[in-house]
Amino acid sequence: MLITARLLANRHPQFIARTVFVKNNNVDDACRMVNRIIGKEGILERFRLNQYYEKPFQTRRRINHERCKAIYNEDMERKIKFVLRKNRHEPFPGCH
Amino acid sequence: MLNVLRKTLQSPIISIQRLFNTSPILSTQKFDIKRIPLDDEGVQGEKIVDLDSVIKSKQNLFPTLESDDTLFDGIPYKSLPICNIRVTHNNTIITLTDAAGTVKLIKSCGIEGFKNTKKGTNIAAQTTAISLATKAIDRGFKTVRVKVRGLGPGRLASVKGLQMGGLEIVSVTDNTHVSWNPPRPRKARRL
Known part of the structure; x- marks a missing residue:
């Protein structure tokens, strides 16, 4: 208040x-x-x-670039998480 | 036929020969829930800082309802003198005002004797801050709150210099003017 x-x-x-x-x-x-x-x-x-001042074409380019980067980063993060995952129920997959 | 026989004969022999079984135990047989590691919270690096955890762990870092009236050196926070620092790429201007905003002291890197590009260095900012701090102490200011505006090389150095000069800094505030729908800025530099 x-x-x-x-x-x-x-x-x-x-x-x-x-x-x-x-x-x-x-x-x-x-x-x-x-x-x-x-x-x-x-x-x-x-x-x-x-x-x-940022000209409109520069704004467009910047925003498109940011979008691409965000998509790439998201996918890459998922990929890295998948490769580096540690919580396996089977500790040694494919070893028997 | 022979093959099958041989295999059946061999298999017990192999099991006898191998006292040490190096192959891993089938996980389904000996699955222990304790073997699942705990959630990895990650190592806190120097650059990556979780602000939420900082807020949780350290109290009294940010202003609250009562912070206006808390006493610092016998003076309530709201009536402490303010040290405004205007930082640009080419200069640093430091003014000391009372709580109402009337200017008591003013110093800049240019006044301090630095000329041209030397004005826009962190060393210039620091010496300016130190000289202002010593002058301020002579005038009877001891504890101040600091307001920093703008980006530049003197941003950190000037705050540091104020402390080195002997002033006691209560809080640091960023006062950079930003707008999300500003009037049209000046045209871009041609490089």
């Missing part, structure tokens, strides 16, 4: 999102955590994309 009230009162409330407290004077860790958060949320990527 209080948070919603605060959000309604201020369109750009500070020190709520993307904030990490420093523990034990370990600034490096806190910075790394912040970087990780903004990297994971895609904020860095957005920032980089918006620095220069």
